[in-house]
Amino acid sequence: MNMPWKLARQTAREAAKPLDAVELPLPDALGLALAGGVRALASQPTCDTSAMDGYAVAGPGPWTVVGRVAAGDPVPAAVLRSGEAFAVATGAPVPAGSGSVIPVELCAVDGVTLWNARSDADTHPGHHTRRPGADTRPGHHARRPSSAHQPPTGKHIRRAGEDWSAGEELVPAGSPVSPAVLGLAAAAGHDTLLVHRRPRVSVIVTGDELLHAGPPRPGRVRDAIGPMLPGLLTGADLLGTAHLRDDPSALADALSVDAADVLVTCGATSVGRADHLRRVLSDLDAEVLVSGVACRPGHPMLLAVLPDGRCVAGLPGNPFAAHAAVLTLLQPLLGTLGGHTARPPVTAWLPDVGAHRTDTRLVPVTRSGGLAVPVGHDRPGSLWGAALADALAVVPPGHRAGEVEVLT
Numbered sequence: 001m002n003m004p005w006k007l008a009r010q011t012a013r014e015a016a017k018p019l020d021a022v023e024l025p026l027p028d029a030l031g032l033a034l035a036g037g038v039r040a041l042a043s044q045p046t047c048d049t050s051a052m053d054g055y056a057v058a059g060p061g062p063w064t065v066v067g068r069v070a071a072g073d074p075v076p077a078a079v080l081r082s083g084e085a086f087a088v089a090t091g092a093p094v095p096a097g098s099g100s101v102i103p104v105e106l107c108a109v110d111g112v113t114l115w116n117a118r119s120d121a122d123t124h125p126g127h128h129t130r131r132p133g134a135d136t137r138p139g140h141h142a143r144r145p146s147s148a149h150q151p152p153t154g155k156h157i158r159r160a161g162e163d164w165s166a167g168e169e170l171v172p173a174g175s176p177v178s179p180a181v182l183g184l185a186a187a188a189g190h191d192t193l194l195v196h197r198r199p200r201v202s203v204i205v206t207g208d209e210l211l212h213a214g215p216p217r218p219g220r221v222r223d224a225i226g227p228m229l230p231g232l233l234t235g236a237d238l239l240g241t242a243h244l245r246d247d248p249s250a251l252a253d254a255l256s257v258d259a260a261d262v263l264v265t266c267g268a269t270s271v272g273r274a275d276h277l278r279r280v281l282s283d284l285d286a287e288v289l290v291s292g293v294a295c296r297p298g299h300p301m302l303l304a305v306l307p308d309g310r311c312v313a314g315l316p317g318n319p320f321a322a323h324a325a326v327l328t329l330l331q332p333l334l335g336t337l338g339g340h341t342a343r344p345p346v347t348a349w350l351p352d353v354g355a356h357r358t359d360t361r362l363v364p365v366t367r368s369g370g371l372a373v374p375v376g377h378d379r380p381g382s383l384w385g386a387a388l389a390d391a392l393a394v395v396p397p398g399h400r401a402g403e404v405e406v407l408t
């Protein structure tokens with residue numbers, strides 16, 4: 001009795017535990033799952049910092065410029081008093097007592113005297129914003145901006161801890177380490193991250209009829225699964241691919257590769273004379289968790305656990321059936337081993353494609369604006385449809401038109 005498709009996926013997700021956690025330098029952690037939450041080692045910003053090139057000011061203007069601070073400088077020892085200003089660069093620490101920062105393009109400066117030129121222009125039409133160094137002609141008081149306007153407190157100052165505080169959890173365990181997570185972790189003070197190690201996979205392709213180069217001919221077909229698999233082993237390390245004849249003892253030997261966490265077999269899942277997988281697994285005392293799934297294509301797929309804990313994913317020999325089995329069983333298993341939290345399903349609206357009465361159909365589609373469009377060419381032996389598609393739509397038994405899950 002074939003297992004319902006949803007239950008088979010769930011079973012695969014729960015078939016193993018996450019692999020060991022390892023501390024890796026940031027670049028090596030890319031794509032792995034966090035084994036612990038990323039906590040900030042320091043607040044951001046660590047001190048009150050200017051968000052603009054300009055002048056930090058205290059109290060109402062005009063102000064006297066009493067100092068200067070550049071990016072990379074320590075926090076100035078000075079404490080600004082009302083009527084004082086400090087020239088500041090974007091990213092530089094502002095002195096204690098700073099009420100706000102006035103961007104340089106809104107300032108007028110004459111020697112050490114600073115005005116907020118924009119407020120002057122606002123209240124005295126005809127006066128224009130002046131850049132520092134522009135001709136403000138000392139002594140020509142009638143032409144000087146003279147407003148006592150005080151910019152809103154805190155304007156253009158990034159206060160200490162405004163983004164996050166030291167100790168705060170920024171990204172939860174189980175999240176994938178994306179490029180942005182790497183940048184965030186560095187910003188928060190980390191040189192390394194604690195992540196789950198990547199599952200190691202060995203692939204075993206079986207079949208007397210398979211060719212690995214050149215055109216197919218009557219009785220011989222090109223191996224289409226071997227070339228497809230590496231790109232589908234998301235988040236895993238492929239140790240190697242063995243090509244075997246239809247020979248049970250060779251299959252049993254290949255399944256004893258103990259460097260792998262997961263062994264992926266291709267072919268030999270069915271009931272023909274040369275289909276030895278189930279018998280070999282039984283001889284090896286494997287526990288078969290999934291033996292057939294109620295889905296089209298791919299129903300002979302299987303999942304087993306060897307006595308030493310290594311998992312075996314059995315992909316059917318028909319190439320599109322093998323693709324369906326990877327998305328149904330192998331990817332959820334690899335996700336769990338790699339410590340990845342399951343992501344919520346992605347859905348799209350699919351027209352009526354003719355559901356199966358008892359089995360879930362996996363249908364190659366392209367997606368556009370929430371709509372899934374079947375691409376056809378979806379016979380089990382052909383990867384043509386899957387190659388044109390950007391997802392497989394999951395069509396439950398009896399489904400008509402409507403929203404369905406899509407696998408990518």
Ligand SMILES: Nc1nc2c(c(=O)[nH]1)N[C@H]1C(S)=C(S)[C@@H](COP(=O)(O)OP(=O)(O)OC[C@H]3O[C@@H](n4cnc5c(N)ncnc54)[C@H](O)[C@@H]3O)O[C@H]1N2
Pocket residue numbers: 205206207209210221222223224225226266267268269270271272275298299300315316317318319321380381
């Ligand atoms: N009596 C039954 N026969 C079959 C059943 C069944 O229920 N009862 N199920 C069919 C379905 S569905 C599938 S899928 C296949 C599964 O077969 P196996 O996993 O045992 O694989 P093979 O028999 O070796 O090959 C099936 C088919 O695929 C071609 N093949 C195999 N490997 C590759 C490869 N790496 N690249 C390209 N093509 C491959 C092979 O030449 C066969 O044509 O069983 C059905 N039979």
Ligand code: MOO
Pocket residue numbers: 295296297298299300316318321380381
């Ligand atoms: O797995 Mo088979 O049809 O479903 O090729």
